Every structure is written in C-alpha cells, then in structure tokens.
Amino acid sequence: MAFTSSHLRLYFIMGSQDCPDQDPIDVLEQAIAGGITMFQFREKNSDLTLSETVALGRHLREICRQHNIPFIVNDRADLALILDADGVHVGQEDLPAREVRRLIGPDKILGVSAENIAEARQAIENGADYIGVGPMFLTSSKSDARFPIYPEALQAIREQLEEPFPIVGIGGITASNAHKVMAAGADGVAVISAITKAEDPKRAAEALAQAVGSTKM
Numbered sequence: 001m002a003f004t005s006s007h008l009r010l011y012f013i014m015g016s017q018d019c020p021d022q023d024p025i026d027v028l029e030q031a032i033a034g035g036i037t038m039f040q041f042r043e044k045n046s047d048l049t050l051s052e053t054v055a056l057g058r059h060l061r062e063i064c065r066q067h068n069i070p071f072i073v074n075d076r077a078d079l080a081l082i083l084d085a086d087g088v089h090v091g092q093e094d095l096p097a098r099e100v101r102r103l104i105g106p107d108k109i110l111g112v113s114a115e116n117i118a119e120a121r122q123a124i125e126n127g128a129d130y131i132g133v134g135p136m137f138l139t140s141s142k143s144d145a146r147f148p149i150y151p152e153a154l155q156a157i158r159e160q161l162e163e164p165f166p167i168v169g170i171g172g173i174t175a176s177n178a179h180k181v182m183a184a185g186a187d188g189v190a191v192i193s194a195i196t197k198a199e200d201p202k203r204a205a206e207a208l209a210q211a212v213g214s215t216k217m
C-alpha cells in the first residue's frame with residue numbers, strides 16, 4: 001500500500017478492549033462507512049489469547065483490504081507479518097524502530113510515537129513513514145498515558161522539522177477539539193474512544209471527518 005500523509009486524516013485505532021459491549025468487526029465497518037482513512041489494530045491489556053488475537057486480526061485485516069484502508073498493527077511486528085498488515089506502529093518503549101524496519105522491509109508502513117523534536121528526528125532517522133504525537137489531551141484509552149502535551153507540542157515539532165513530514169496527533173481527540181490539532185500542523189488525527197464509545201460509530205466518524213476536513217491547511 002503506497003502511503004501518503006492524506007492517509008493520516010482520520011486514523012482509527014481499536015482493539016477488543018475498546019469494545020466491551022459491541023463487536024469490533026461491526027464497529028470497524030461502521031467507522032469505515034463514516035469515512036476513516038487508516039486503521040490500527042491495537043490489542044492492549046486484552047483478555048484475548050494470542051490465537052484469538054490472530055483470528056480477530058485476520059477478520060479486521062480483510063475488511064480493511066476490501067475497502068482499501070491501510071491496516072496497521074500496534075507494537076507487534078510478528079503479528080503484523082502474520083496478518084500481512086500494511087505496517088506497524090511502535091512507541092519509544094517497544095521494539096526499536098530500526099529493527100522493525102529491517103523486519104518488515106522497505107515497502108511496509110512504519111509509524112513511530114514521538115513527544116518532542118529529538119524523538120521525531122530519531123524516528124525519521126530510523127526509517128519512520130509517519131510519527132504519532134501525543135497525548136494531545138487527557139485520554140481514557142491509554143492506561144499508561146503521560147501528561148497531555150497539547151497541540152502546541154505538535155506545532156513545535158512541525159516548526160522545527162526541516163522538511164514536511166507526516167504527523168498525526170493522538171490522545172483525547174474529539175470532533176470538538178480536532179480543529180486545534182489540525183491548526184497546530186497535523187496531517188490528521190488518531191482516535192479511539194471518540195468512535196468506539198459513540199452511540200453511532202458511523203455518525204461519530206462522519207463528525208470527526210467533517211471537523212478535520214473543515215480545517216484544510
């Protein structure tokens with residue numbers, strides 16, 4: 001899958017732990033219908049076994065393939081290869097980005113979390129295709145999230161990078177604050193609960209796509 005920064009516009013992240021009362025498969029289908037542009041499968045503190053994780057991943061992977069949506073796996077490069085994912089996302093305490101790039105090869109998408117310009121530069125140096133910057137605001141989806149760094153931190157990275165580079169903001173983003181992340185220079189927003197906790201995930205994705213789209217840079 002050829003990656004461009006436009007894929008980051010509405011980046012939906014979900015695992016079974018985010019859908020205690022619904023079927024993750026239904027939620028993904030509704031999110032795609034609502035206009036998400038990229039998907040990350042992120043099993044975290046999940047009560048699925050690894051074999052159940054592979055089975056769910058295969059199903060979600062096929063749905064993304066049908067709709068030509070990039071399918072990214074969080075943390076686990078082995079799971080990404082097993083699922084023939086389009087890429088992997090790793091944080092600063094996960095498998096080293098340089099090693100993951102060597103494992104997945106040059107044609108898969110590599111995303112890396114960054115909180116500041118040093119981590120951003122390091123990620124680019126290690127072969128990242130995009131960086132995820134956050135947490136933008138208080139988040140309920142990441143139990144070990146650090147303090148919010150707010151859109152100003154994303155703007156500082158954007159201003160210090162020598163070249164344009166794909167940046168997605170993440171952390172507590174909703175349809176009402178997404179414009180702040182875009183105005184700070186993000187190519188898009190990554191969300192979990194804004195969609196998984198919505199009464200109507202399709203409508204929630206549409207509202208987010210509208211909020212992001214309305215602040216075209």
Ligand SMILES: C=C1C=NC(C(F)(F)F)=NC1=N
Binds near residue numbers: 013042091
């Ligand atoms: C911790 C994370 C930070 N950023 C991102 C993304 F939005 F994809 F960049 N995904 C994560 N799992």
Ligand SMILES: [Mg+2]
Binds near residue numbers: 074090091
């Ligand atoms: Mg991680």
